[in-house]
Amino acid sequence: MLQLLEEEKFDLTWRSTIYNLPKGILSFAVRASIDALPTFCNLATWGKRSSDRCKLCGKRETLHHVLNHCSVSLQQGRYTFRHNAILKHITDSIQDAIDLSQITATLYADIQGHTTNGGTLPVHILPTTQKPDLVTYLREQNTIHIQELTVPFEQNIKTSHDRKVNKYAALAADLRTGITTTLTCFEIGSRGLITPDNKSRLRTLFHVVKSKPPKNFFKDISRIAILSSYAIWNARHEPNWDSDTLL
Numbered sequence: 001m002l003q004l005l006e007e008e009k010f011d012l013t014w015r016s017t018i019y020n021l022p023k024g025i026l027s028f029a030v031r032a033s034i035d036a037l038p039t040f041c042n043l044a045t046w047g048k049r050s051s052d053r054c055k056l057c058g059k060r061e062t063l064h065h066v067l068n069h070c071s072v073s074l075q076q077g078r079y080t081f082r083h084n085a086i087l088k089h090i091t092d093s094i095q096d097a098i099d100l101s102q103i104t105a106t107l108y109a110d111i112q113g114h115t116t117n118g119g120t121l122p123v124h125i126l127p128t129t130q131k132p133d134l135v136t137y138l139r140e141q142n143t144i145h146i147q148e149l150t151v152p153f154e155q156n157i158k159t160s161h162d163r164k165v166n167k168y169a170a171l172a173a174d175l176r177t178g179i180t181t182t183l184t185c186f187e188i189g190s191r192g193l194i195t196p197d198n199k200s201r202l203r204t205l206f207h208v209v210k211s212k213p214p215k216n217f218f219k220d221i222s223r224i225a226i227l228s229s230y231a232i233w234n235a236r237h238e239p240n241w242d243s244d245t246l247l
């Protein structure tokens, strides 16, 4: 992650975000960025623990495992909680931009209160079981923008991007036969890092509704990612997960 931060040196969002965090969370964010948290794997390496196995699933408990890769955490919705907290903030920000602009656009999102018939693509455009996270529909321009969020471990940002582009390529191609379609897949690191590529993709989400990201937009997203991951980290030895509310 330090390497990624180095590549990001022209943009100080992550650093300035973490310095505004409460002290305990700042310490988590810094130690997470250099893999110095007391995961069972690190404790075993440091000679302080004999087993490096995850209490939830039995696989090796690395930081990557806790924050992104535990099958039990996934199944219990721990990662969905983080994903949807970020998605909710993006959705609200784009909706505000639409409300303030002169443009007529409808925004659908795969979170409660923002779907259409349980999905995110209007059925009159294309009935499908696929549910991209965000869909911006501009009826007058006969244009639809499909946007998909992933929250991977920082080292996997590129792989996650390619995987999502492949996943939605066929859907975008099906749509293009009747309507102008764009596909934007973007990633927010689970430790709050937003790479320059992804900042520019996030700006695109606002450009399509003739707007710009609001002040502090990137910082707020970084912060939500770090706070959610901190909650996931703190609960790593808890067998149950209750996430009815979003951050």
Ligand SMILES: [Zn+2]
Residues within 6 Å of the ligand: 054, 055, 056, 057, 058, 059, 065, 069, 070, 071, 072, 073
């Ligand atoms: Zn596990």
